Structures are given as structure tokens and as C-alpha cells.
């Protein structure tokens with residue numbers, strides 16, 4: 457499978473696709489698409505003409521909202537507002553804590569309830585995708601959300617001795633800035649009043665924040681390893697009546713290793729989204 461840039465799609469690429477008997481890919485993928493894309497890679501097919509005039513974009517957005525339905529749009533607006541507010545509260549609490557105490561020690565403890573609530577609430581993103589009210593790939597959303605839930609509940613919440621690690625602050629800051637930007641981007645987009653700065657921030661901040669967040673997460677899991685090994689927490693040893701064994705220590709090692717194939721997929725997905733939205737590049741799959 458090859459890919460066409462916008463210029464190719466407009467000219468030779470599109471005609472090549474036509475002459476091959478393949479109709480050009482429908483652009484853009486709308487909210488009425490049947491559910492979510494099935495694979496991470498397939499999410500790149502949803503080309504959008506980012507180079508269209510503002511009026512065209514607005515018409516397109518309005519059309520999209522109409523097709524999405526009032527109920528789903530209203531729900532998404534409320535959801536995104538709530539999430540923006542939640543992550544803002546978290547961000548302000550972190551800044552206040554640091555200004556008052558002058559240390560990061562105790563910071564996680566002070567914000568953990570808000571963090572757990574809003575990060576767990578983000579499970580709805582997988583639901584949104586499954587029921588087809590957002591066009592994100594269910595795999596992309598699933599990997600993103602489940603890795604966060606794992607970090608919050610099965611690592612940071614469960615392993616108290618690591619809660620004061622600097623690496624926890626690293627991923628908390630990366631997550632918080634990202635989510636305030638991301639949810640406000642969705643909110644303003646749904647309201648058809650998207651300031652350019654928010655759009656720019658949504659598709660540029662991640663370039664630094666994604667690796668920073670991943671480093672924070674990996675260092676935190678790494679810091680947890682000695683404790684997990686010593687205590688044998690969440691592990692099941694043989695012999696037992698079910699004849700099964702599970703070692704959380706090795707599970708953590710495997711999880712760390714799984715970042716190697718999975719993180720680049722998410723990162724490149726975001727780079728493709730960036731090219732599409734900021735640079736107006738249309739990526740069209742063509743048959744070889």
C-alpha cells in the first residue's frame with residue numbers, strides 16, 4: 457500500500473487510483489462512519505482537507521455535528537468540558553502544592569483523588585469510540601487509556617513507596633498539560649469556535665510531552681520493581697488448587713517492554729494527525 461500527499465491526490469495520484477478502478481478514498485471520514493477503525497494503522501485513512509477555507513471548514517464542521525446528532529454532540533461537549541475542568545483543577549492543585557511546600561514530596565498524595573477520578577472517567581473514550589460517536593481507532597484509544605489506568609491504579613496507587621519519585625511528577629505534568637489542551641481542543645471544535653492557539657498546541661505539545669510522559673511512566677515502573685520483587689505483591693505462587701502462577705514483577709517487565717512496539721504507533725498516529733490538521737496533508741491509501 458502506498459500513500460498520496462494532497463498534491464498527488466488532487467492530480468496524478470487520484471487519477472491513478474481511478475484508472476486502477478479504485479474510487480478515491482472518501483474524504484473526510486465523518487462521524488457517521490460505522491463505528492471505529494479496527495486497527496491503529498487504519499486511522500491514517502481518515503484524510504481531512506485541512507487546506508480548505510475557513511468557511512468550508514465551518515460548513516464541514518456544522519454538517520458533521522448535524523450528522524452526529526444533537527444528543528451525542530451535547531454529551532461530548534459536556535464530557536469534554538468536565539474533563540477540561542477536571543484536569544485544570546488538577547494542574548492548579550499541583551502548582552499550588554509546589555508553591556506552598558517547595559517540594560514534590562506529598563504532591564501525589566494531595567492530588568490522587570482528582571487524578572483517579574478523571575483518568576478513570578476517560579474509560580468513556582473507549583466507549584465513545586466503540587459506539588462510533590468519535591472517529592478515533594478503538595485500538596489507539598484503548599492502548600492510550602488502558603496504559604494510563606494501569607499506571608494510576610496498578611502502579612502508583614498500589615505501590616506507595618514510589619509515590620514520591622520525581623518520575624511521578626514527570627508523567628503527571630505531561631498528562632495534565634496534554635489533557636487540558638486536548639479536551640479544550642475537542643470542546644472548542646464541537647462549538648465551532650476553535651482558537652488557532654489551541655489547535656496549534658494540541659498538535660505540537662505532544663511532540664515533547666509524549667516522550668516526557670513515557671519516560672516518567674517507565675522510570676516509575678522501574679522504581680517499583682524492587683518493591684514488587686521483595687513483597688511478591690499481586691503474584692500467585694504454585695502450588696495452588698487452580699495450578700496457575702502469575703508474577704507481577706515479570707508482568708511489569710513485559711509491560712515496560714511493550715512500550716517499544718506500542719508507543720511509536722501512538723506517536724506516529726499523532727504525527728499523522730498533525731500533518732493532516734496543521735499542514736493540510738491528505739493521506740490517501742492507493743492500491744499498488
Ligand SMILES: CCCCCCCCCCCCC[C@@H](O)CC(=O)SCCNC(=O)CCNC(=O)[C@H](O)C(C)(C)COP(=O)(O)OP(=O)(O)OC[C@H]1O[C@@H](n2cnc3c(N)ncnc32)[C@H](O)[C@@H]1OP(=O)(O)O
Pocket residue numbers: 499504532536590591592593596597599600602603604606630631634638642645646661662665666667668669670673711714715718719722725726729
Ligand atoms: C494493562 C496494561 C497495559 C499496558 C500497555 C502498555 C502500552 C504502552 C504504550 C502506551 C504509551 C502511552 C503513554 C502515555 O500515557 C503517555 C502520555 O500520554 S504523556 C502526555 C502526552 N500525551 C499525548 O499527547 C497523548 C496523545 N494522545 C491522544 O491525544 C489520544 O489519546 C489519542 C487517542 C492518541 C488521540 O487520537 P485521535 O485519533 O482521537 O486524534 P485526534 O485528537 O486528532 O481526534 C481525531 C478525531 O476524533 C475527534 N475526537 C476524538 N475524541 C473526541 C472527543 N472526546 N470529543 C469530540 N471529538 C473527539 C476529534 O475531534 C477528531 O475529529 P476530526 O478528525 O473529525 O476532526
